[in-house]
Amino acid sequence: MSRILIDDLPFDLTVPVAIVGGGAAGLCAALAAKEAGVAPIVFERDALPQGSTALSAGLIPAPCTAAQRAAGIADSVAAFAADIQKKAHGDADPTVLAAVTEGAAPAIDWLTERHGLAFTVIADFSYPGHSARRMHGLASRSGAELIDRLRAAAEAAEIDIVTEARVTALVAAPDGRVRGLVVTRPDGSEDRIGCDALVLACNGYGGNKDLVAEHIPALKDALYFGHPGNQGDAVLWGRALGAELRHMSGHQGHGSVAHPHGILVSWAVIMEGGFQVNVAGERFWNEASGYSEAALAVLGQPGGIAYDIFDARIAGIARQFEDFRRAEAGGAVLQAESSDELAARLSIPPQVIRATLESVADLKRRGGRDGFGRDWTGAVDLEAPYCAVKVTGALFHTQGGLAVDATARVRRPDGSLLPNLFAAGGAAVGVSGPDASGYLSGNGLLTAVVLGRIAGGEAARLARA
Incomplete structure (x- = not known):
């Protein structure tokens, strides 16, 4: 249980900067703190730091990076900020928006140049809502590789990461200053650790069913695809x-999780010209809107099930993602040499599948928008062999959280700051606004990496002062 203790009891150990959580946000905070001249300690509840980062595709959007320039891609901070704000319907937190859009390229280049993370840009397809190709990933395009490389960088920097150490309480002074924390070990023993500054990088509350039911009731019974440790401690x-809590209903869903395999299927299968049908074989929404809002769209169909329909060409593009390769290896990706074979494999009447395929082909030939609002201009026709994946909708992570200023310091409702508390990643409010439809691809790791870097550096400066 998350507790606050108000006491003046002594600590077993005191450190300048304590960081709760060993995901992307926590490890970036640790790297930044160490470079700012202090020795942070990361407390991670699991035996190996992974968190929600390991479950993601490991993609981080950023404009004007060295990798983007090398790929010949023109972009700007202003265009990136406009894309985020447009997707969030104008509701993105302006302070966080400015901080992460301006800090994204420096963070990516810092990880590349200083810590050897060789980011490249996904240049062969565009993510919905992004006006430029600015998604950066490592070679495997997986969050597992990202977290492994960040952990290796932290180890190379001789940063202490204490694993199997669950923070169960914060120790505070009456004015809100955090004096330290209580760490509980698997055997039930406890350590009291004092700190000069604390960074909360323990993600959001997606694993806490009570909080989800309170703030996102439409997804209270949905599959949760995040880390079970995301219990809303922050x-x-x-x-x-x-502290002030902002946009607590904001979240990232996903409407393309292979069922029952539980493997993420890249939204590239849709954006490159694929589409979704329900179990009756009929399209039911504008798939180009985005994968986050797809969760509710898919869950609203009979049985909460849909099928991603695409072809071998698109499968070749999606195969750059490790998750898609796992889905293929696990038998989640069905193949059919004809529309009739596709219908048989999906247990849908062949005339229905034929009609849907012909309707989409006609829309692509004519261009323009269909009745759902999807723009098919320039889309390539699907050709046999066809591919299909049975999918469901899921909650990936929450986007609401603690309000912070431009230095990632936690704010009170009156605008004043808590004395020495910082938040990053899912612990802090994101830039997606209060709705699932406000989530732009990569928003989660964007705030994890950039706010994490900011929080670590600022916490170190405060501790030194």
């Missing part, structure tokens, strides 16, 4: 300390 501690 927002519960922050709320108890008097």
Whole structure:
């Protein structure tokens, strides 16, 4: 249980900067703190730092990076910010938006040049809502590789990462200053660790069914595809300390999780000209809207099930993602040499599948928007062999959280700052606004990496002062 202790008892150890959580946000915070001249300690509840980062595709959007320039891609911070704000319907937190869009390229280049993470840009397809190709990933295009490389960088920097160390309480002074924390080990023993500054990088509350039911009731029974440790500790501690909570209903869903395999299927299969049908074989929405809002669209269909329909050409593009290769290896990706064979494999009447395929082909030939609002201009026709994946919708992670200023310091409702508390990643409010439809591809790792870097550096400066 997340507790706040108000006491003046001594600590077993005192450190300048303590970081709760060993995902992308926590490890970036640790690297930045170490470079700012202090020795941070990361407390991670699992035996190996992974978090939600390991479950993601590991993609981070950023404009004007060295990798983007090398790929000949023109972009700007202003265009990136406009894309995020447009997707969020104008509701993105302006302070966080400015901080992460301006800090994205420096963060990517920093990880590449200083820590050897060889990011490249996905240049063969565009993610919905992005006006430029700015998604950066490592070779495998997987979050597992990203977290492994960040952990290796932290180890190379001789940063202490204490694993199997669950932070169960914060120790605070009456004015809200965090004096330290209580760490509980698997055997039930506890350590009291004092700190000069604390960074909360323990993600959001997606694994806490009560909080999900309170803030995102439409997904209270949905599959949760995030880390089970995301129990909302940061927002519960922050709320108890008097912090402001913002956009708590904001979240990232996904409407392309292979069922029952539980493997993410890249939205590239849709954006390159694929589409979704329900179990009756009929399209039911504008698939180009985005994969986050796809969760509710798919869950609203009979049985909460849909099929991604695409072809071998698109499968070749999606195969650059490790998750898609796993889905193929696990038998989630069905193949058919004809529309009739596709219908048989999906147990849908052949005339229905033929009609849907012909309707989409006609829309692509004519261009323009269909009745759902999807623009098919320039889309390439599907050709046999066809591919299909049975999918469902899921909640990936929450986007609401603790309000922060431009230095990632946690704010109170009156605008004042808590003395030494910082938040990054899912612990802090994101830039997606209050709705699932506000989530732009990569928003989660964007705030994890950039706010993490900011929080670590600023916490170190505060501790040194």
